[in-house]
Amino acid sequence: MTDSVKYVLDERDIPRHWYNIVADLPVPPPPVLHPGTHQPVTPDDLAPIFPMAVIEQEVSREREIEIPGPVRDIYRQWRPSPLYRARRLEKMLDTPARIYYKYEGVSPAGSHKPNTAIAQAFYNKQEGIKRITTETGAGQWGSALSIAGAFFGLEIEVFMVKVSFQQKPYRRSFMETFGATCIASPSDLTAAGRAVLAEHPDSTGSLGIAISEAVERAVQRDDTKYALGSVLNHVMLHQTVIGLEAMKQFDLAGDYPDVVIAPTGGGSNFAGITFPFLGEQLRGGRKIELIAVEPSACPSLTRGRYAYDFGDTAHLTPLVKMHTLGSTYMPPGFHAGGLRYHGMAPLVSQVTDLGLVNPRAYQQVQCFEAGLQFAKAEGIIPAPEANHGVRAAIDEALRCKEEGVSRAILFNLCGHGNFDMQAYRDYLDGKLMDLEYDDGEIAMALAGLPSVA
Amino acid sequence: MTDSVKYVLDERDIPRHWYNIVADLPVPPPPVLHPGTHQPVTPDDLAPIFPMAVIEQEVSREREIEIPGPVRDIYRQWRPSPLYRARRLEKMLDTPARIYYKYEGVSPAGSHKPNTAIAQAFYNKQEGIKRITTETGAGQWGSALSIAGAFFGLEIEVFMVKVSFQQKPYRRSFMETFGATCIASPSDLTAAGRAVLAEHPDSTGSLGIAISEAVERAVQRDDTKYALGSVLNHVMLHQTVIGLEAMKQFDLAGDYPDVVIAPTGGGSNFAGITFPFLGEQLRGGRKIELIAVEPSACPSLTRGRYAYDFGDTAHLTPLVKMHTLGSTYMPPGFHAGGLRYHGMAPLVSQVTDLGLVNPRAYQQVQCFEAGLQFAKAEGIIPAPEANHGVRAAIDEALRCKEEGVSRAILFNLCGHGNFDMQAYRDYLDGKLMDLEYDDGEIAMALAGLPSVA
Numbered sequence: 087m088t089d090s091v092k093y094v095l096d097e098r099d100i101p102r103h104w105y106n107i108v109a110d111l112p113v114p115p116p117p118v119l120h121p122g123t124h125q126p127v128t129p130d131d132l133a134p135i136f137p138m139a140v141i142e143q144e145v146s147r148e149r150e151i152e153i154p155g156p157v158r159d160i161y162r163q164w165r166p167s168p169l170y171r172a173r174r175l176e177k178m179l180d181t182p183a184r185i186y187y188k189y190e191g192v193s194p195a196g197s198h199k200p201n202t203a204i205a206q207a208f209y210n211k212q213e214g215i216k217r218i219t220t221e222t223g224a225g226q227w228g229s230a231l232s233i234a235g236a237f238f239g240l241e242i243e244v245f246m247v248k249v250s251f252q253q254k255p256y257r258r259s260f261m262e263t264f265g266a267t268c269i270a271s272p273s274d275l276t277a278a279g280r281a282v283l284a285e286h287p288d289s290t291g292s293l294g295i296a297i298s299e300a301v302e303r304a305v306q307r308d309d310t311k312y313a314l315g316s317v318l319n320h321v322m323l324h325q326t327v328i329g330l331e332a333m334k335q336f337d338l339a340g341d342y343p344d345v346v347i348a349p350t351g352g353g354s355n356f357a358g359i360t361f362p363f364l365g366e367q368l369r370g371g372r373k374i375e376l377i378a379v380e381p382s383a384c385p386s387l388t389r390g391r392y393a394y395d396f397g398d399t400a401h402l403t404p405l406v407k408m409h410t411l412g413s414t415y416m417p418p419g420f421h422a423g424g425l426r427y428h429g430m431a432p433l434v435s436q437v438t439d440l441g442l443v444n445p446r447a448y449q450q451v452q453c454f455e456a457g458l459q460f461a462k463a464e465g466i467i468p469a470p471e472a473n474h475g476v477r478a479a480i481d482e483a484l485r486c487k488e489e490g491v492s493r494a495i496l497f498n499l500c501g502h503g504n505f506d507m508q509a510y511r512d513y514l515d516g517k518l519m520d521l522e523y524d525d526g527e528i529a530m531a532l533a534g535l536p537s538v539a
Numbered sequence: 540m541t542d543s544v545k546y547v548l549d550e551r552d553i554p555r556h557w558y559n560i561v562a563d564l565p566v567p568p569p570p571v572l573h574p575g576t577h578q579p580v581t582p583d584d585l586a587p588i589f590p591m592a593v594i595e596q597e598v599s600r601e602r603e604i605e606i607p608g609p610v611r612d613i614y615r616q617w618r619p620s621p622l623y624r625a626r627r628l629e630k631m632l633d634t635p636a637r638i639y640y641k642y643e644g645v646s647p648a649g650s651h652k653p654n655t656a657i658a659q660a661f662y663n664k665q666e667g668i669k670r671i672t673t674e675t676g677a678g679q680w681g682s683a684l685s686i687a688g689a690f691f692g693l694e695i696e697v698f699m700v701k702v703s704f705q706q707k708p709y710r711r712s713f714m715e716t717f718g719a720t721c722i723a724s725p726s727d728l729t730a731a732g733r734a735v736l737a738e739h740p741d742s743t744g745s746l747g748i749a750i751s752e753a754v755e756r757a758v759q760r761d762d763t764k765y766a767l768g769s770v771l772n773h774v775m776l777h778q779t780v781i782g783l784e785a786m787k788q789f790d791l792a793g794d795y796p797d798v799v800i801a802p803t804g805g806g807s808n809f810a811g812i813t814f815p816f817l818g819e820q821l822r823g824g825r826k827i828e829l830i831a832v833e834p835s836a837c838p839s840l841t842r843g844r845y846a847y848d849f850g851d852t853a854h855l856t857p858l859v860k861m862h863t864l865g866s867t868y869m870p871p872g873f874h875a876g877g878l879r880y881h882g883m884a885p886l887v888s889q890v891t892d893l894g895l896v897n898p899r900a901y902q903q904v905q906c907f908e909a910g911l912q913f914a915k916a917e918g919i920i921p922a923p924e925a926n927h928g929v930r931a932a933i934d935e936a937l938r939c940k941e942e943g944v945s946r947a948i949l950f951n952l953c954g955h956g957n958f959d960m961q962a963y964r965d966y967l968d969g970k971l972m973d974l975e976y977d978d979g980e981i982a983m984a985l986a987g988l989p990s991v992a
Contacts, residue, residue, distance in 0.1 A: 089612035097547065159542035163623075163918060170616075174690070192645060194918035196957070236915040237627070256960035263914050263963050461716050462689040465616060465647035504649070504957040507709035510716050 090173045090464060093335040095166035100158060105326040107361045107433060108319070109149035110368040115319070115436055116407040118144075119394060124538055127404050134305050135312040139209040143320040149365075151323060153205075160204045160237060164193045165327065169335035175463035176483070183486035184341060184494045185479060188332050188359060190501060191466065197501030198355055199230030199315055202324035206313045207234035216309040217241040221271065221296030224250055224423030225257025226469070226501060227315030232266035242266035243310075245273065245299045249290035250423050257505055271296040278302050278400040293427050294413055298400030305402075316352025317397060317406075317431045325358025328498060333362055336496075343374055343496040345482055349474035350378040350387060350445070351424045353431025359498040361433075364442060377482070378438065378445045379474040381453075383521040384417035386410060386430045387438055387445035389528060394538040395429060405536060408435040411523075412531025418521040420450045421509035422470040428531070446478060449520040453477045454513040457503070469501040470509050543626045543917060546788040548619035553611055558779040560814045560886060561772070562602035563821040568772070568889055569860040571597075572847060577991055580857050587758050588765040592662040596773040602818075604776060606658075613657045613690060617646045618780065622788035628916035629936070636939035637794065637947045638932060641785050641812060643954060644919065650954030651808055652683030652768055655777035659766045660687035669762040670694040674724065674749030677703055677876030678710025679922070679954060680768030685719035695719035698726065698752045702743035703876050710958055724749040731755050731853040746880050747852030747866055754855045769805025770850060770859075770884045778811025781951060786815055789949075796827055796949040798935055802927035803831040803840060803898070804877045806884025812951040814886075817895060830935070831891065831898045832927040834906075836974040837870035839863060839883045840891055840898035842981060847991040848882060858989060861888040864976075865984025871974040873903045874962040875923040881984070899931060902973040906930045907966040910956070922954040923962050 108115060117126035129141045136144070143151060153161070172185040190198035210218055218240055222228030228244040235242035244266055251258060251270040258268045271291045272279035278298035282289050289295070297314070304312035314321060336342055346363055348356040360376045367373050380387055386409045395410040397403035409430040411417075417426045430438075437443055450470070457473035459480065460466070468476055479497040486493050503510065512518045561568060570579035582594045589597070596604060606614070625638040643651035663671055671693055675681030681697035688695035697719055704711060704723040711721045724744045725732035731751035735742050742748070750767070757765035767774060789795055799816055801809040813829045820826050833840055839862045848863040850856035862883040864870075870879045883891075890896055903923070910926035912933065913919070921929055932950040939946050956963065965971045 089609070090616060092550070092615055094547075094550065097545070156542070162545055163543060233918045237918065255964065259960040259964040259967060260920065262967050263911055263920055264918075265915055458716055462718055465686045465690065465717075467713065467716055507712040511708065511712040514712060514715050 091171040093169040093338045095331060095334055097162050099331065099334050100161055100165050101153065101327050101330040103150035103152050104323045105330055105362050105365055106146055106149055106151055106323050107365055108147050110365045111436070112440070115432060119405040119538060121396065121401060121404055124405065135301060137209045137213040137215060137311055139212065140206060140320050143323055144318060154208055157205050157208050161327065166331045167192050169332055171339065172464055175460060178459065178463045179480065179483050179487065181483040181487040182490065182492040183483035184492060185483055186343065186494065186496045187499045188328055188496065189499045190328060191499060194233050195226065195230040196504060197226045197230065197469065198325060198328060198358060199227050200233060201327055201358065202315065202321045202354065203230035203234040205324045207231070207238045207240055210311050211238040211240060215240065215311050217243060217307065218311055218313045219243045219300040219303045220313045220315065221245045221293060221300045223247050223293050223426055225254055225260070225505065226424055228268065229257060229260050231313060231315070232261040232264040235266060236264040243303060244268045245271035245296040247271055247291040247293060247296050249419060254505065271299050273299060275299065276302040278402070292399060292416055294399030297398035298402050301398065301402045316354040317429065319433055321354045322357035322361065322431055322433050325354045326361050328358035329360060329362035332359060332496065341494050342372060344493040345375045345377060345495045347377045347379060347475050347478045347482070347495065347497040349425060349471050349500065350380050350430065350434060351471060352427050353434035355498055355500040357431060357434055364437065376443045377478050378434065378443050379478045380445060380447050381420055381422055381425045381474065382447040382449045383420045383523050384411070384426050385447045385523060386428065388447045389523065390430070391532055391535070392435055392439050393535050395535055397429060405538060406432045408432045409438065411528050412534055414534055415528055415531035417523065420521045421506065422450065422474065424471040425474070448474055448477050451518055451520050454518060456480050466499065467503040467510065468499055469503045470506050472500050475499065544624040546622040546791045548784060548787055550615050552784065552787050553614055553618050554606065554780050554783040556603035556605050557776045558783055558815050558818055559599055559602055559604055559776050560818055561600050563818045564889070565893070568885060572858040572991060574849065574854055574857055577858070588754060590662045590666040590668060590764055592665065593659060593773050596776055597771060607661055610658050610661050614780065619784045620645050622785055624792065625917055628913060631912065631916045632933065632936050632940065634936040634940040635943065635945040636936035637945060638936055639796065639947065639949045640952045641781055641949070642952045643781060644952060647686050648679065648683040649957060650679045650683065650922065651778060651781060651811060652680050653686060654780055654811065655768065655774045655807065656683035656687040658777045660684070660691045660693055663764050664691040664693060668693065668764050670696060670760065671764055671766050672696045672753040672756045673766045673768065674698045674746060674753045676700050676746050676879055678707055678713070678958065679877055681721065682710060682713050684766060685714040685717040688719060689717040696756060697721045698724035698749040700724055700744040700746060700749050702872060707958065724752050726752060728752065729755040731855070745852060745869055750851035751853030751855050754851065769807040770882065772886055774807045775810035775814065775884055775886050778807045779814050781811035782813060782815035785812060785949065794947050795825060797946040798828045798830060798948045800830045800832060800928050800931045800935070800948065800950040802878060802924050802953065803833050803883065803887060804924060805880050806887035808951055808953040810884060810887055817890065829896045830931050831887065831896050832931045833898060833900050834873055834875055834878045834927065835900045835902045836873045836976050837864065837879050838900045838976060839881065841900045842976065843883070844985055844988070845888055845892050846988050848988055850882060858991060859885045861885045862891065864981050865987055867987055868981055868984035870976065873974045874959065875903065875927065877924040878927070901927055901930050904971055904973050907971060909933050919952065920956040920963065921952055922956045923959050925953050928952065
């Protein structure tokens with residue numbers, strides 16, 4: 087067999103439980119703090135925005151949490167997702183490395199996001215909620231939640247960062263096709279949005295602002311909750327289906343990864359593929375290298391501070407301890423919109439702080455270069471976010487070649503680029519430029535961090 | 540189990556042979572004629588444009604033709620494609636019908652087209668060819684052949700109908716990402732293109748013109764051949780992997796279709812899913828209803844004549860007997876670009892002429908309406924072409940409800956609509972209009988049919 091290989095699992099191999107890494111951490115996660123009192127939040131504090139089942143998962147220390155039957159039934163539409171051995175790419179690179187990728191682009195939304203969207207919609211429906219509000223950057227998360235809403239008969243209201251709303255009209259059409267409402271943020275529907283518009287009428291928005299708007303809308307109505315597509319513990323939890331399946335597929339392949347790679351925006355893609363392997367390691371199993379890849383223009387893990395910060399711009403959310411560039415930091419407009427967030431998942435931040443993760447930052451042009459190479463070898467055009475993982479995987483494979491060693495490299499191809507062809511157009515036309523973060527702006531944003539005792 | 544169900548096959552269940560319906564037809568297909576002499580073409584006549592292995596398949600009467608190992612290895616990237624029981628759609632329609640769909644959108648190009656693109660690229664590579672020219676309408680076929688070219692190290696030159704080239708810039712970017720060249724047709728690269736431009740400088744092109752250009756470019760160069768994405772016998776043959784897999788999946792489901800539905804543009808999608816079932820019937824097996832769905836604005840099966848005609852506008856191709864609206868007929872610019880062809884596959888035409896197929900034509904608005912209903916139930920946005928099949932499947936399911944009977948309805952969901960969101964935008968905005976064919980124009984085009992004794 088010299089061609090690329092797919093490792094297929096049976097539906098029976100879809101995990102029955104999500105994996106909660108909190109159970110295996112050497113120290114418990116720092117508590118989430120109330121934004122006003124700076125005291126640990128209680129479930130009651132979170133009840134206006136999340137259903138109780140989700141709040142329980144957010145604070146759970148159980149190692150395994152059962153995946154509800156109706157969620158698993160829907161997962162079966164595209165799960166188990168395939169694991170591929172990228173032999174054509176190996177050949178193209180002439181590397182002794184064994185390159186594997188898990189492909190989450192087979193989901194109906196084209197990314198890993200439905201793994202948590204379906205679960206969150208289910209829990210909201212179960213608790214009698216009628217409507218979910220959320221934010222979306224590039225549109226992947228909004229798309230996933232729109233599909234989940236259609237399946238469970240929930241209204242979905244998506245605040246989409248205005249620059250993406252304008253640049254990616256087809257993402258809005260996608261969400262509306264499933265019956266969702268999509269609003270450009272900042273909007274005049276919320277006090278948070280109106281405040282931004284009063285000061286900056288031409289604001290193109292940010293994820294932080296869109297989160298403020300969505301949270302505000304959820305709090306206003308009893309039949310409405312809010313959903314977040316990354317960052318929080320329960321989202322990391324839901325995404326572990328990726329890594330749990332990958333472990334079974336490595337059994338099939340008779341191999342085990344030496345290196346696991348994923349891009350990090352809010353952290354859920356990275357957590358999804360790495361936490362099950364990291365859990366093995368923490369329980370005394372084989373040690374592997376974990377590489378978190380972030381954009382140079384929004385480098386929360388490599389340049390941010392590990393400190394308490396708000397998740398949003400209007401400071402409506404609780405305070406979480408995470409790697410952050412400061413909630414007022416506005417990253418430049420590079421193409422991987424899903425990686426333009428000032429913070430990082432608290433759990434990903436914690437394991438990075440514990441020295442269990444090697445973070446790495448790349449510029450966008452080198453990531454698109456890797457994406458084209460991957461497409462030509464494997465036939466799939468990755469999302470710009472995913473290109474960050476592809477770049478690191480190719481670099482690791484080339485390092486194997488230099489060193490003359492064969493390592494097993496696994497990366498998560500978290501989504502396809504079908505809705506990102508303008509970025510590829512720009513790259514093909516030589517118009518895509520590297521964008522640098524501004525040290526001074528990060529310093530200023532970090533100076534504004536809340537002081538927590 | 541009340542949720543939608545996926546019937547998964549093992550890789551070992553990818554067919555080892557394509558199925559050739561010619562072996563089971565009650566009468567042999569009418570011969571293909573030389574455009575000059577009107578005598579049956581010989582393999583030598585076709586040698587300048589097709590590799591010999593493809594020509595042999597074009598005229599073969601063998602029932603089974605082996606799928607080469609390297610083609611099967613690549614099929615394994617996405618095949619066997621899933622068969623779904625659309626239980627959520629059944630529930631939404633409150634129908635006793637059992638609705639199944641085979642989903643070809645899981646391929647790297649997002650449609651069924653790679654089934655033949657991979658095979659054709661393989662045979663060209665095997666015979667030492669360096670470059671393949673082709674045409675594309677909406678871009679699905681050009682995308683598939685571009686991927687196949689990248690896999691086999693072949694240059695791909697795609698003449699894209701100018702109106703689509705302008706309206707769907709992302710399809711061009713898609714092809715170029717895989718290293719293909721994409722040219723707006725009519726172009727000044729060919730005599731055929733220049734002739735059109737001399738008469739109509741603002742011509743927005745047609746599939747017939749683009750075929751003329753691609754064939755001309757292939758004939759000019761010894762290291763170059765031409766590939767067609769539908770219509771011809773070998774393309775129908777390659778697509779039968781769809782139906783052959785579906786038969787095994789129905790075994791798994793413990794069911795058998797009463798009705799099989801597919802949209803028809805050039806005919807390969809329809810042939811791919813129906814011919815294996817039709818072959819069973821022709822060999823004395825169970826009789827099933829086959830419904831070919833075409834656009835009202837380009838109704839070759841329901842309004843065309845079964846007669847010898849050219850495949851292209853410049854009359855460079857051989858003459859084939861098919862349902863045709865006349866090679867000069869210019870269909871209006873509706874959104875399912877893959878269905879805008881004046882003719883129909885000779886094999887699909889023949890079985891329709893034999894009374895084995897029920898053709899049906901739909902307007903585009905009712906097809907998009909069905910597409911949205913399907914998306915909300917099943918989570919997948921169909922391509923506009925595929926919406927024609929969805930419409931017919933929903934109508935058949937509603938007929939079951941009226942009649943109080945349960946029938947098994949199978950349709951081929953031949954591709955996703957990720958690159959067709961402008962059409963959905965227009966539908967959502969109420970701007971999508973039905974477009975009617977013009978009786979007079981069809982009559983005029985039919986009057987120009989070549990007279991064949």
